[in-house]
Amino acid sequence: MRLNLLMSPSSAGFDEGIKAFFELLLELSRLRLFYEGWKFAEQIIGDDRSGFIERTKQQNLEKGPSALDRTDPTFFSASAYNEPSSNSDILCALTHRWGRSDTLVMNLLLEFRGPHPTYGTDISLFRETIAAVIAWQRPQHVSMAWPVYRDEHHPLDKQRSGIGWLGWVPFDLAPSQVPEAAVCEPMAGGTFLASQLGFWFAAGPNKDADAIARAQALDLRLNALGVLPTTVELQRGDWGR
Numbered sequence: 001m002r003l004n005l006l007m008s009p010s011s012a013g014f015d016e017g018i019k020a021f022f023e024l025l026l027e028l029s030r031l032r033l034f035y036e037g038w039k040f041a042e043q044i045i046g047d048d049r050s051g052f053i054e055r056t057k058q059q060n061l062e063k064g065p066s067a068l069d070r071t072d073p074t075f076f077s078a079s080a081y082n083e084p085s086s087n088s089d090i091l092c093a094l095t096h097r098w099g100r101s102d103t104l105v106m107n108l109l110l111e112f113r114g115p116h117p118t119y120g121t122d123i124s125l126f127r128e129t130i131a132a133v134i135a136w137q138r139p140q141h142v143s144m145a146w147p148v149y150r151d152e153h154h155p156l157d158k159q160r161s162g163i164g165w166l167g168w169v170p171f172d173l174a175p176s177q178v179p180e181a182a183v184c185e186p187m188a189g190g191t192f193l194a195s196q197l198g199f200w201f202a203a204g205p206n207k208d209a210d211a212i213a214r215a216q217a218l219d220l221r222l223n224a225l226g227v228l229p230t231t232v233e234l235q236r237g238d239w240g241r
Contacts, residue, residue, distance in 0.1 A: 001111075001112050001144055001145065001146055001165065002109060002110070002111050002112070002144065002145065002146070002147060003109070003110040003112070003126060003129065003130075003142070003143075003144045004107055004108075004109050004110075004142070004143050004144070005107060005108040005109075005110075005130070005133050005139040005141075005142045006105050006106070006107050006139055006140050006141045006142070006143075006161065006229075006234050007097075007098065007105075007106040007107055007108060007137060007139050007140065008106065008139075008140055008237040008238070008239075009099070009100035009101070009106055009235065009237045010098055010099060010100065010106070011099075011100070012098055012099065013076075014057070014076050015053070017076055017078075017096075017098040017099070018052075018053050018056055018057070018076075018078055019049070019053065020098075020136075020137070021078050021096045021098075022045070022049050022052055022053065023136070024096070024108075024132075024133070024136045024137075025038045025045055025080055025094075027132050027135070027136060028094075028129065028132055028133075030132075031125075031128050031129060031132060032116075032118075032119055032125060032128070033082075033092075033116055033119065033125045033126075033128065033129060034082050034092070034129075036082060036083065037082070038080040038081065038082055038094070039080060039081055039082070039083060040052060040055060040056065040079070040080045040081075043055070045080060056078045075097050075098060075099035075100060075101050075104065075106060076097070076098055076099050077095060077096065077097045077098075078095070078096050079093065079094060079095045079096070080093075080094050081093045081094065082094070089113060089114065090113050091112065091113060091114065091116060091117075092110050092111065092112050092113065093110075093111045093113070094108070094109070094110050094111075095108075095109045095111075096108050096109075097109075101235075105231060105234045105235060108133060108139070110129070115199070120199075121199035123166060123183070123194055123197055126144060126166060127166075127187075127192055130142055130167075130168050130187070130192065131187060131188065131192075134168070134187070134188045134190075135188070138170070138188070139168070139170075140170065140229060140234055140237070140239040140240055141161050141167070141168070141169060141170070141228075141229050141234065141239065141240075142167040142168035142169075143161060143162060143163050143164050143166075143167040144163075144164055144165050144166045144167055145162070145163070145164020145165050145202070145215065146164070146201070146202040146203065148202045148203045149164050149202040149212065149215065150162075150164070152202075152203075153202060153212050153215070153216060154216075154219070155216040155219055155220050156219060156220070156223055156228070157230075159230050159231045159232070160223065160228050160229070160230050160231075161228055161229055161230075161231075161234070162215075162219035162222070162223075162228060163193055163195065163215070163218055163219055163222060163228075164195070164215050164219070165194065165195055165196070165199075165200065165215060166183070166192070166193060166194035166195070167192075167193055167194075168187060168188075168190055168191065168192050168193070169190055169191055169193065169222065169227045169228070169240070170189065170190040170239065170240025170241070171190055171191060171225075171227045171240060172186065172189075172190070172191060173191040173193070173225070173227065177225060178193065178218065178221055178222065178225070179221075180195065180214065180217040180218040180220075180221045181193050181194065181195065181218055181221075182194050182195060182196045182197050182214075183197070190240070193218065193222070195211075195214045195215040195217070195218040195219075196211055196214050196215075198211075200212075
């Protein structure tokens with residue numbers, strides 16, 4: 001599943017953005033889901049901020065000599081991955097995209113490759129993760145869903161973001177406004193929502209049609225309430241403010 005936090009465009013250059021990203025990785029490492037820390041280029045990030053910045057800078061320079069100093073509307077990116085010691089497979093790959101673009105929405109994307117070997121897929125893990133990112137930089141919109149849900153089951157126009165399994169909107173909502181939600185809780189001046197408590201599949205032999213229908217019902221309700229942004233609104237950068 002993908003946890004996608006849609007951020008506002010910014011004027012931050014490479015150095016400012018990568019330092020902020022490093023601080024986020026340290027904060028996330030304090031959570032249960034990522035207590036093993038993060039790696040980049042096969043090296044544990046740890047407290048070595050200067051080393052991480054330098055390695056990321058070199059990676060970006062491989063894209064061309066102007067990759068770190070562009071004057072046109074553009075964006076930068078950096079990545080890291082979490083690999084629990086009890087499991088040789090990557091648990092989560094994290095990519096941060098910042099700056100601005102004429103065609104793309106800036107985002108922080110966490111791609112989960114499977115359940116945590118100790119904590120599984122408990123919804124509280126992702127609630128904690130979203131709260132930590134909001135404390136770092138306030139996003140415009142947050143969703144968590146399978147890519148196939150977005151591609152094949154999203155009940156709205158493709159230019160409008162939904163929630164899927166769970167997410168956050170920068171608006172105060174009461175449970176009575178979203179009876180389709182299994183969870184509706186205040187969070188950081190907005191609302192944390194979930195269409196259901198349990199983990200579910202949107203494709204394959206374990207595809208759960210009822211879970212997909214519940215996610216669709218919540219997305220339709222949120223759209224009717226006017227709290228789901230379009231791509232144009234996200235690119236503008238002031239959604240929910």
